[in-house]
Amino acid sequence: xxxxIAFFRIRFINxxxxxxxxxxxxxxxxxxxxxxxxxxxxxxDEGIGIFPMDFQALVDYIWLKQAFLSFFALWVLDSDILESxxxxxxxxxxxxxxxxxxxxxxxxxxSRLSKCSLRFIPILLAAMLxxxxxxxxxxxDLQLFCLFIVSMAAALLIISACCMLIYAITFxxxxxxxxxxVISSLADFLSGAVIPLMFFPEPLRRIAELxxxxxxxxxxxxxxxxxxxxxxxxxxxxxxxxxxIVLIAxxxxxxxxxxxxxxxxxx
Amino acid sequence: MKxxxxxxxxxxxxxxxxxxxxxxxxLGQFIVSFSAFLGAVFLLQRFTSIKGYSMEMxxxxxxxxxxxxxxxxxxxxxxxNFPSLVKSGKxxxxxLRPQNTMLQVMGSRFEFTRxxxxxxxxxxxxxxxxxxxxxxxxxxxxxxIFMMIGGICLxxxxxxxxxxxxxxxxxxxxxxxxxxNGAVEFGKYxxxxxxxxxxxxxxxxxxxxxxxxxxxxxxxxxxNQTLLIWVPxxxxxxxxxxxxxxxxxxxxxxxxxx
Numbered sequence: 001x002x003x004x005i006a007f008f009r010i011r012f013i014n015x016x017x018x019x020x021x022x023x024x025x026x027x028x029x030x031x032x033x034x035x036x037x038x039x040x041x042x043x044x045d046e047g048i049g050i051f052p053m054d055f056q057a058l059v060d061y062i063w064l065k066q067a068f069l070s071f072f073a074l075w076v077l078d079s080d081i082l083e084s085x086x087x088x089x090x091x092x093x094x095x096x097x098x099x100x101x102x103x104x105x106x107x108x109x110x111s112r113l114s115k116c117s118l119r120f121i122p123i124l125l126a127a128m129l130x131x132x133x134x135x136x137x138x139x140x141d142l143q144l145f146c147l148f149i150v151s152m153a154a155a156l157l158i159i160s161a162c163c164m165l166i167y168a169i170t171f172x173x174x175x176x177x178x179x180x181x182v183i184s185s186l187a188d189f190l191s192g193a194v195i196p197l198m199f200f201p202e203p204l205r206r207i208a209e210l211x212x213x214x215x216x217x218x219x220x221x222x223x224x225x226x227x228x229x230x231x232x233x234x235x236x237x238x239x240x241x242x243x244x245i246v247l248i249a250x251x252x253x254x255x256x257x258x259x260x261x262x263x264x265x266x267x
Numbered sequence: 268m269k270x271x272x273x274x275x276x277x278x279x280x281x282x283x284x285x286x287x288x289x290x291x292x293x294l295g296q297f298i299v300s301f302s303a304f305l306g307a308v309f310l311l312q313r314f315t316s317i318k319g320y321s322m323e324m325x326x327x328x329x330x331x332x333x334x335x336x337x338x339x340x341x342x343x344x345x346x347x348n349f350p351s352l353v354k355s356g357k358x359x360x361x362x363l364r365p366q367n368t369m370l371q372v373m374g375s376r377f378e379f380t381r382x383x384x385x386x387x388x389x390x391x392x393x394x395x396x397x398x399x400x401x402x403x404x405x406x407x408x409x410x411x412i413f414m415m416i417g418g419i420c421l422x423x424x425x426x427x428x429x430x431x432x433x434x435x436x437x438x439x440x441x442x443x444x445x446x447x448n449g450a451v452e453f454g455k456y457x458x459x460x461x462x463x464x465x466x467x468x469x470x471x472x473x474x475x476x477x478x479x480x481x482x483x484x485x486x487x488x489x490x491n492q493t494l495l496i497w498v499p500x501x502x503x504x505x506x507x508x509x510x511x512x513x514x515x516x517x518x519x520x521x522x523x524x525x
Contacts, residue, residue, distance in 0.1 A: 024441040031445050035453050038461050043314045050313070178291025185295050189302035199309055 003098055004106040011110035015118075022118040025070065029123055033066040037134045052198040056137055057225035061196055063136045064221050067123040068152075071116035072193065072217045074159060075184035078108060081167055082176045094259070101252050104167060109160040140226050147233045151220035154240035158216050161247035162187070168254040171262060192218030198227070212243040270366065274374030282379045289380060297383035300451070304329050304391070307455045318460050325455060326395030327483055332454035334388040335418025335478060336447070337381050343423045345375040349430040359522050368517055369510070372430070399487055410482050410496045417499030418478040422447065424509035425473070431509075434516035450475055457483065477502045 037059060044055050053061070070076065081104055084090045093100060127136040139145035166183060170176045188194060190213035197208050197218045208214055219236045222228050228236060282289055307329065311322055340347075349372060352358045361371045401407060429443040453461070458469045458480045469476040478499050485495035 021441065028442050028445055032449060032452075035449065035461070038465075039317075039453070039456060042317055042460055043310060046314060046317070052313075173287070175288035178288045178295060181295025182291055182298060185298040185302060188299075189305070194302050194306040195309060199306075199313060201309060201312065 004102050007103055008106040008110040011107045012114040015111050015114035019118070022115075026119055026122045029066040029069055029119070030126055033062055033123075033127070034134065036062050036066075041133070053196065053227065054225075055133070057222075057227050058196070059134055060136050060225040061221050063124065063127040064224055065193065065217070067120040067127070068116050070119055071112050071152075071156070072159065072191070073184075074162060074187045074191075074216070075180060077163060077166060077176070077180060078104075078111060081107070082170060085167065085170050086176075090262075094262075100259070101164065101255050105160055105164055105248075108163050109156055112156060112159065137225075139224065143230065144223060144226060144233060147230075147237065148220060148223045151223050151233070151237050151240060154237060154244060155216050155220050157244045158212055158240060158247060161244065161251050162212070162216070164251040165247065165254065168251060168258050171258040187213045187216070190214065191216045192221070196222075198222075210239070212247060215240045215243050271370060271374055275377055278377040279379060282377075292380040293383035295383075296380055297387055300333060300384050301387060303452060304387075304455065317456060320457050320460070323395055323399035324457055324483065324487065326391055327399065327487070328457055328479055329455045330388050330392035330395055331414055331418065331483065332451055332475075332479055333384065334392060335415060336422050336451050337384045337388055338415070339419045339422030339426070341378050341381050341385075342419070343373055343426040344378040345373045346423075346426040346430040348376050350433045353433050353520075356522055358520065362517075362520075369427070369513060401486060402488060406493060406496050407486055410486055410499070413496065413499040414478050414482050417474075417502035420503040421474060421478055421505050422450075424505040427506075427509040427513050431512045431516040434520050446473060454479055474502045474505060 040058055040062070041055075044051065065072070084093065093103070124136065127134075128138070129135075139148070162183075166176070166180060169179055173179055190197075190208050190211055192214065197205055197214055200208060209219070215236070219228075219240070223233045223236065307325055308322075311317065311325060316322075317325070352361070352372070352375070361368055364371065425443070425446050429440065429447075432440055432443075454475065458476045459466050466476055466480070469480075481495050481498050484490040485492065
């Protein structure tokens, strides 16, 4: 266990170095969030149709989504790991007396956490200070806020487990960009990154909410805005835990199958 | 021009060596832009219209920006790769050759995987034009062609400016994504939707509105000003400052590779 925590720490500190990149991302995400909110506000102002979300809850949802983009972004994978699979240096990792799955998993979650820890505070701070109706609200209820934190932690596990699946598939394909793009763009849509799942037409919304992708992003974000009541939030977390177990088990199994017949590329 | 064509063929051949990967990337590209469009469709279904603009207008806006951006990207993707050229010092090699630097950077890469997105843009465009019941005339066909020319020039201009900044910062700057991916994302809606200030910005500073909103008004018969046919060509002027910034950058280039 100790060595995996060490891997986690190394990665975490490593990504804290990239300060300029973080500031550039903060600016980009802030502008993006503003534009998104303008579109929604125009829709809401017209007042035709039924609004599935309260406007304030939507504002919170969008700002959280932007602030934690590097946390949620499935398409950002560890290029070192992908490169090591392609050029064969993964063989060195296999020689070490540690488990590959656990090591990569801790690296993967550390880099996400570290990247977003630099970015989310300035974005949320700005979002809470801007005047007008695009201002983000403070958490209304302490209990729900605690559940939100737990749910975000579960989301991190699900996202990392999903990345591990992509790495395992990369062993078969060697060229990662195609499969990454297909999986991540599907996940993007089904996790509420394009539009919140609440805006989906009815039967589709129900199905999407049960898939692991909704557990990655949409459901935790809805807990913050108070869209989900206390008991519903607990149900969400149980669903997330189910996906954590299933995806980790699947990833471990797949990686084991792959490693049995791995052919190291390059020399 | 002949040289540019040679670069083009060379890249096409190398892309065809990795068929499965090529197909998957093309499919992925298709899903990315299609899901973005589907998102807008879901919102419109719920709210029926946005500031009085109907589904057809959204379809045409999405399709035209997507088409312009994708075509520009196919040609100018070399600029996207530019930070790595500067970082590794490979730009030195380009400077040594007796050819235009911009041509060489542009030719360094072509993206054929964008075919998935291109296909989608063309289909959307056809469907949008069909359901909008456009009354065709020579003026309208010209508008469409000018829109494409103007749009491609505008986006290539943005690519060039983005790349030029690398001369000074070495790293690529993420903030420019707002002007490329952001334009595709939010260009789904007519720019007038975003309010007067943003419309002014998109008319005079970075002329997105000239290649999307104004000509589409004419195309859909909402405006009869024939001046609007020529408006998209004004967007080509955007290349001028872009090239100047590039030349300024090349002059101040300090090699940093080994």
